[in-house]
Amino acid sequence: MDYGAMTPAEVRRLIRKGEITSQTSGMCRGYAQANLVTIPRENAYDFLLFAQRNPKPCPILEVSDTGSRKLHQIAEDVDIAKDFPKYRVYKKGELAGEYTDVSELWRDDFVSFLIGCSFSFESDLLAADVPVRQIEEGCNVPMYRTSIPCVPAGIFKGNMVVSMRPIPHELVPKAVLITGQMPRVHGAPVHIGTPEAIGINDLQHPDYGDMVTIKDGEVPVFWPCGVTPQNVIMESKPEFVITHAPGHMLITDVKNVNLKY
DSSP, rough: OOOSOOOOHHHHHHTTTTTTOSSOOOOOOOEEEEEEEEEEHHHHHHHHHHHOOOTTTTEEEOOOOOOOOOEEEEEEOOTTTTTSSSSEETTTTEEEEESSSSSSGGTEEEEEEEOOOOOGGGGHHHTOOOOHHHHHTSSSOOOOEEEEOOBBBBBBBOEEEEEEEEGGGHHHHHHHHHHOGGGGGSSOOSSEOGGGGGTTTOSSSSSSOOOOOOOEEEEEEEEOOOOOOHHHHHHHHOOOEEOTTTOOOOOEEEEEEGGGG
């Protein structure tokens, strides 16, 4: 089935029914995707401040009303507790489980943050003949913890996570220019080349996602990643947090082109 040609509402309905539980790279071509952080209201201001201070890894697309599973701006006919293919639940910084539906865990004091995703700029890369390897290979994008510190805020502190895409050397400037036009979905890369320079010692074993082939003449290019909050949550240890599973996003009704303005 060609999920790339479907509308966001069609794919969300399939996810809600449990018919799609896979990572979402390449789905609903042309539409933005979003990461998730759902936290109790008592921690929400600290996280909002953290995101404001770290806009490259945490560009906020929308914040829900307290206790609501609906959204007002980036998607209609949406259920935050059911429309991500897979969720992660953290208790005091420890991964407590993965779920395809978190409605039974929902609380009236939850606030949800929808954060821009780098999957959103991939259609522009492809349109410009810049290869996107994880789409070619039908897998998740590789993601790595780094030594790049985020700016702390309240209880939240930790280092950035990055996603990596191998880009032919001669196309790196084009990839930088294209993604730099979309700061609401992480924007331009934070690093190009030697992974050790940002604390990545083993490129072949990502911390999240899947390794992809790096061909001769290609350079690893690293973008800020919306999995950064999960790394921060594990270090900061708030009592209870729901996130998306890495690579398993909400597909929004917002066209990628509208995130350039």
